[in-house]
Amino acid sequence: MSIRFLTAQLAQQIDEELMNAVGAFSLDQLMELAGLACAQALSTVYSKERYPKVLVCCGPGNQGGDGLVAARHLGMFGYKPTVYMPKPGSKDIYQRLQKQCINMDIPIIPPSASIEELTRALRSSNVILDAIFGFSFKPPVRAPFDDALEFISASRLPIVSVDIPSGWDVEFGNEEGVGLNPDVLISLTAPKPGVQHFRGRHFLGGRFVPKAMQEKFKLNLPEYPGFDQIVELPRNYRM
Amino acid sequence: MSIRFLTAQLAQQIDEELMNAVGAFSLDQLMELAGLACAQALSTVYSKERYPKVLVCCGPGNQGGDGLVAARHLGMFGYKPTVYMPKPGSKDIYQRLQKQCINMDIPIIPPSASIEELTRALRSSNVILDAIFGFSFKPPVRAPFDDALEFISASRLPIVSVDIPSGWDVEFGNEEGVGLNPDVLISLTAPKPGVQHFRGRHFLGGRFVPKAMQEKFKLNLPEYPGFDQIVELPRNYRM
Numbered sequence: 001m002s003i004r005f006l007t008a009q010l011a012q013q014i015d016e017e018l019m020n021a022v023g024a025f026s027l028d029q030l031m032e033l034a035g036l037a038c039a040q041a042l043s044t045v046y047s048k049e050r051y052p053k054v055l056v057c058c059g060p061g062n063q064g065g066d067g068l069v070a071a072r073h074l075g076m077f078g079y080k081p082t083v084y085m086p087k088p089g090s091k092d093i094y095q096r097l098q099k100q101c102i103n104m105d106i107p108i109i110p111p112s113a114s115i116e117e118l119t120r121a122l123r124s125s126n127v128i129l130d131a132i133f134g135f136s137f138k139p140p141v142r143a144p145f146d147d148a149l150e151f152i153s154a155s156r157l158p159i160v161s162v163d164i165p166s167g168w169d170v171e172f173g174n175e176e177g178v179g180l181n182p183d184v185l186i187s188l189t190a191p192k193p194g195v196q197h198f199r200g201r202h203f204l205g206g207r208f209v210p211k212a213m214q215e216k217f218k219l220n221l222p223e224y225p226g227f228d229q230i231v232e233l234p235r236n237y238r239m
Numbered sequence: 240m241s242i243r244f245l246t247a248q249l250a251q252q253i254d255e256e257l258m259n260a261v262g263a264f265s266l267d268q269l270m271e272l273a274g275l276a277c278a279q280a281l282s283t284v285y286s287k288e289r290y291p292k293v294l295v296c297c298g299p300g301n302q303g304g305d306g307l308v309a310a311r312h313l314g315m316f317g318y319k320p321t322v323y324m325p326k327p328g329s330k331d332i333y334q335r336l337q338k339q340c341i342n343m344d345i346p347i348i349p350p351s352a353s354i355e356e357l358t359r360a361l362r363s364s365n366v367i368l369d370a371i372f373g374f375s376f377k378p379p380v381r382a383p384f385d386d387a388l389e390f391i392s393a394s395r396l397p398i399v400s401v402d403i404p405s406g407w408d409v410e411f412g413n414e415e416g417v418g419l420n421p422d423v424l425i426s427l428t429a430p431k432p433g434v435q436h437f438r439g440r441h442f443l444g445g446r447f448v449p450k451a452m453q454e455k456f457k458l459n460l461p462e463y464p465g466f467d468q469i470v471e472l473p474r475n476y477r478m
Contacts (some may be wrong), residue, residue: 024338028267036272040466076446077466099263103449207315210342227279227316 003233004219005193008170011135014189014209014217023213027093030208031062034188035069037205037229039077041186042070042129042160044230045201048078051126057152058085059132059145059166065089066162066188067131068097074129075104081129082121083108086144115147122155130159130180132166135192141167141178153180160184163192170194186230190219202233242459242472244432247409250374253428253448253456262452266332269447270301273427274308276444276468278316280425281309281368281399283469284440287317290365296391297324298371298384298405304328305401305427306370307336313368314343320368321360322347325383354386361394369398369419371405374431380406380417392419399423402431409433425469429458441472 006014018025042054056071058064064085071081083101088094088111098108109117122128130152132145141149149167152159159182164170167179173194174181185198189206204222207229214221224231245253257264281293295310297303303324310320322340327333327350337347348356361367369391371384380388388406391398398421403409406418412433413420424437428445443461446468453460463470 022338023342024335026265026267026335028265029271032268032271033275043466073466076463096263096265099261100449103262103451105450210339211344212342224315227275227282227312 002220003222004190004217005196006190006217007193008135010217011189011192014213017213018209025208027062031065031069031093033208033229034206035066036073037188037203037207038066038070038129038131038160038162038186039073040228040230041184041203041205042074042127043077043079044203044232045160045184046127046158051158052080053124053126054079054081054129055121055125055127055157056081056083056129057132057148058083058088059134060087060089061134061136063131063134063162065093065097067129068094068101070129070131071106072097072100072104075101075106081106082125084118084121084148085109086111086148115144115151118148119151122151122157125155125157128152128155128157128159130161130166130182134163135170137164137166137170139169139176149178149180158183160186162186163188164194168194173197190221191233203230204233205230242461243429243457244435245429245456246432247374249456250428250431253452256452257448264447266301270304270308270332270336272447272468273445274305275312276427276442276446277305277309277368277370277399277401277425278312279467279469280423280442280444281313281366282316282318283442283471284399284423285366285397290397291319292363292365293318293320293368294360294364294366294396295320295322295368296371296387297322297327298373299326299328300373300375302370302373302401304332304336306368307333307340309368309370310345311336311339311343314340314345320345321364323357323360323387324348325350325387354383354390357387358390361390361396364394364396367391367394367396367398369400369405369421373402374409376403376405376409378408378415388417388419397422399425401425402427403433407433412436429460430472442469443472444469
């Protein structure tokens, strides 16, 4: 049996069931584990010795929150992250996660900064963590992320994308050609249909879905090794 | 420079500073990372193949919450945990963490169960995770934990204790002789004075204290390897 590719609707439903009164998870918990998994995937491929400077690009939604958590853990692992989050969401959790980064001396490019600030940050970075858009993204890409995606692509830096590479359609992938071209992908809970032709290194994170829920949604997840929060998918995981 | 042993008062102060408006961490976040670290320490020493059945013994406070999180992660790792939590704290978080365990099909011995239920559980367990008392424990050990400690000791099962072995004085250790004798210890944030003569395998968890706070409290923490949430202390870590 092969792994299941989750539509945006199903991914949304799983998130809701994890966090409703029955699932009983808080957003804080799931974001902590998802962000930790993202940091683990990046550090598996890009060592802190050769790629110390990580530009963590965060969108306005939950995916941006995962990025902030990942930035903090990367700081703990010994990387030198910088956060780019031009449109921080209004939820209290984004404020708290940003404060946690600031307490770790992780620079945050202020939302008021010009796009040139991003290009400067790109010039002094070794690798990108793309936590801009997640499975709830619907095209088109709006400002300031349209310019941001262009500059990130132009930088030719290696990119680790979270869940769905930014700019890709969750169902149809990069058909429009406006999305990033990541080298590494970390899918959360289960991969989405849009990434089934992705051929870079592909990790899975989100080791928190109870067995019963895995079965209900027929996820057919691979086994995670040891106590890691990530598992690398083999090259032949396709449907 | 050697690692610092933290009095209960300092450990309390660090927890408070992590969770006040400046530190900005939620209890959910810290408990998730602490509990994950406990599960990682246990699984490093006791494999799920030889020690599948873990009895996770939880006290009424935050330490019990760490235990519930650890039980869930152990379930994710492929162990068969059972939770013994005779006095669940009243905070909402304990209810949520218990529900998360129940959703993972982790049996929870009900608080109404007789002490014989504990002895039955001990007979079918391979290893104990002792998350009964933490750094805020003050003697004497009160019911039902007095009997529980006795039965756990009598079982002669291997024990992994969290932060301070249950029954030990946080400052003076097991001077009274009523405490557990764990084989493995996982100290959270930094070890406490009472465990400085502990000679089993000793891990450190709680990889979330920002560098600036580590320096303020002169923790002199060892370096954590890779992306793990635990680090094993060398045998010569004494003051």
